[in-house]
Amino acid sequence: xxxxxxxxxxxxxxxxxxxxxxxxxxxxxxxxxxxxxxxxxxxxxxxxxxxxxxxxxxxxxxxxxxxxxxxxxxxxxxxxxxxxxxxxxxxxxxxxxxxxxxxxxxxxxxxxxxxxxxxxxxxxxxxxxxxxxxxxxxxxxxxxxxxxxxxxxxxxxxxxxxxxxxxxxxxxxxxxxxxxxxxxxxxxxxxxxxxxxxxxxxxxxxxxxxxxxxxxxxxxxxxxxxxxxxxxxxxxxxxxxxxxxxxxxxxxxxxxxxxxxxxxxxxxxxxxxxxxxxx
Amino acid sequence: xxxxxxxxxxxxxxxxxxxxxxxxxxxxxxxxxxxxxxxxxxxxxxxxxxxxxxxxxxxxxxxxxxxxxxxxxxxxxxxxxxxxxxxxxxxxxxxxxxxxxxxxxxxxxxxxxx
Numbered sequence: 001x002x003x004x005x006x007x008x009x010x011x012x013x014x015x016x017x018x019x020x021x022x023x024x025x026x027x028x029x030x031x032x033x034x035x036x037x038x039x040x041x042x043x044x045x046x047x048x049x050x051x052x053x054x055x056x057x058x059x060x061x062x063x064x065x066x067x068x069x070x071x072x073x074x075x076x077x078x079x080x081x082x083x084x085x086x087x088x089x090x091x092x093x094x095x096x097x098x099x100x101x102x103x104x105x106x107x108x109x110x111x112x113x114x115x116x117x118x119x120x121x122x123x124x125x126x127x128x129x130x131x132x133x134x135x136x137x138x139x140x141x142x143x144x145x146x147x148x149x150x151x152x153x154x155x156x157x158x159x160x161x162x163x164x165x166x167x168x169x170x171x172x173x174x175x176x177x178x179x180x181x182x183x184x185x186x187x188x189x190x191x192x193x194x195x196x197x198x199x200x201x202x203x204x205x206x207x208x209x210x211x212x213x214x215x216x217x218x219x220x221x222x223x224x225x226x227x228x229x230x231x232x233x234x235x236x237x238x239x240x241x242x243x244x245x246x247x248x249x250x251x252x253x254x255x256x257x258x259x260x261x262x263x264x265x266x267x268x269x270x271x272x273x274x275x276x277x278x279x
Numbered sequence: 280x281x282x283x284x285x286x287x288x289x290x291x292x293x294x295x296x297x298x299x300x301x302x303x304x305x306x307x308x309x310x311x312x313x314x315x316x317x318x319x320x321x322x323x324x325x326x327x328x329x330x331x332x333x334x335x336x337x338x339x340x341x342x343x344x345x346x347x348x349x350x351x352x353x354x355x356x357x358x359x360x361x362x363x364x365x366x367x368x369x370x371x372x373x374x375x376x377x378x379x380x381x382x383x384x385x386x387x388x389x390x391x392x393x
Contacts, residue, residue: 017350017377017379017384018350018351018377019350020350033353034353035348035349035350035353035354035355036353036354036355037354037355037356038355068353071352071353071354071368071369072369113372114351115351115371115372115373115374115376116351116374116375116376117372117373117374118372118374238381238382239381
């Protein structure tokens with residue numbers, strides 16, 4: 001591995017194929033929208049671990065089909081599987097369950113394309129999601145979320161070094177099993193840096209700043225957090241790749257609480273693992 | 280309300296698609312003819328004017344299929360052995376756009392748009 005890495009360093013990166021940037025930044029999404037006519041099936045798992053006390057592990061997996069019908073638009077849709085393993089966490093019921101969590105669709109529009117003369121690319125995306133299982137608690141709910149993001153990236157060194165940036169606004173409304181209606185929103189942004197160490201391997205790091213509100217219009221601030229972690233992208237074959245990322249909360253605060261970190265709205269750690277096959 | 284929202288979303292998607300498709304279809308495309316033989320593009324360096332749609336016509340003379348693909352052009356198309364494939368590309372800004380055979384790492388080419 002080391003010797004092949006040394007060979008890779010000696011390689012001229014200008015001879016490498018251009019890389020699709022959508023998945024090289026971990027939780028941060030790049031601007032890529034795929035190739036016209038391309039179809040892809042993916043399994044995309046997001047794990048969340050660690051609350052203030054007890055044991056907390058939850059995951060949500062997207063079973064996803066995506067396709068690119070034009071050179072500017074990408075569409076994705078699929079089902080969500082959710083799993084929860086919770087015990088002795090303050091404010092949450094103990095639970096051990098696996099369930100069909102809901103469904104989602106995503107629409108991506110490439111607003112600014114990269115060329116050899118312009119290193120910046122920007123994509124606008126919306127992702128409506130319906131859930132029957134609450135992401136955090138695992139309770140039966142009716143939840144509707146409308147994630148909107150700006151996905152931008154810059155090629156800093158040709159075929160080698162990339163920076164990615166996301167802006168996020170994610171309002172949601174939840175009707176609980178008791179009939180209560182809760183409105184909330186998450187907003188924030190990220191910055192990521194990814195270095196292509198071999199033609200098919202990209203390593204990097206990212207930082208997220210997230211704010212949570214108990215209102216969709218961002219008026220009832222409840223807390224914020226900073227998450228930081230490494231990212232990995234591996235292209236196994238021209239048609240198959242994986243991406244992985246791990247973020248840990250390095251700073252956070254909850255309104256009205258003197259404790260460090262925000263473990264009410266966010267988790268101590270989150271992990272992403274995605275496998276994709278194109279055809 | 281839900282029906283109206285759905286209609287608005289569909290209208291927005293349609294409008295965006297029209298914005299991108301109509302100009303390409305309205306203008307005369309620049310045709311670029313490529314042959315693929317012995318695992319290589321001929322010619323491998325081609326050029327085209329900026330702000331005009333482009334139509335690649337790729338004739339695969341080899342005995343196995345190839346896939347014309349380009350990340351920067353955002354297109355891909357499998358061309359069967361002994362057949363011809365057409366790939367339509369939007370009007371492009373000036374720059375260099377690489378293409379390759381996704382089944383053969385050594386087959387490369389580039390389009391220069393001026």
